């Protein structure tokens with residue numbers, strides 16, 4: 001077998017476990033995230049250079065990464081999938097779990113497991129996303145409403161008690177606007193467009209806890225960098241701004257988990273899955289470098 005960033009077969013020996021969750025049941029517009037995790041893992045295995053240009057080290061020399069697939073969960077209800085994810089994360093106990101979706105709703109499985117391991121008030125979630133995902137339910141656009149849709153995931157996270165820092169936001173509903181404007185909900189929203197783009201230092205100041213979790217919906221980035229996603233919105237994060245933000249946050253705080261969601265592979269280009277693999281690699285190398 002050719003070498004890969006995923007370089008450890010035995011989970012017990014791994015620093016981190018990449019957990020694949022192909023799921024897209026509540027996706028509202030363009031489907032296709034079911035194939036996301038496999039495509040990202042393909043890029044991680046074959047395309048990512050081991051030599052880290054920033055660290056000037058071989059990543060596979062200092063970190064051991066294992067891989068698990070949650071299996072075929074496509075037909076399950078959102079509630080069942082979330083329980084499965086959260087049980088799986090809990091069973092990986094002391095391991096750093098890196099979740100690959102799937103639609104954004106899958107992150108809630110990781111949040112639920114995290115809420116058992118830590119006091120949610122001590123873990124701030126950085127959400128890079130075009131959308132707030134702060135809906136109470138998806139009844140305004142779905143005929144079969146649920147509280148566990150991708151557009152509700154950060155509302156559920158907030159209800160669990162996690163402080164949220166949202167970056168790249170450029171579309172939201174009245175209810176979402178009211179929710180993040182209410183100080184009691186502990187949501188800091190950095191919008192893109194309609195004003196000046198914040199400095200990275202300004203964003204970092206919004207993190208008041210030692211522990212952080214990063215959830216990246218790839219539509220948070222500009223579609224020029226991440227075209228393959230279900231609900232693309234113009235004018236997102238520039239690539240190196242995003243990388244810089246992630247690196248600085250991980251170097252300042254303690255990263256306790258992460259996910260990348262909403263990758264929907266395209267026929268024309270592998271740019272999105274390659275970008276997602278780069279983001280995954282960036283988070284893991286900055287977390288585990290010795």
Ligand SMILES: [Mn+2]
Nearest residue numbers: 104129133217
């Ligand atoms: Mn999202």
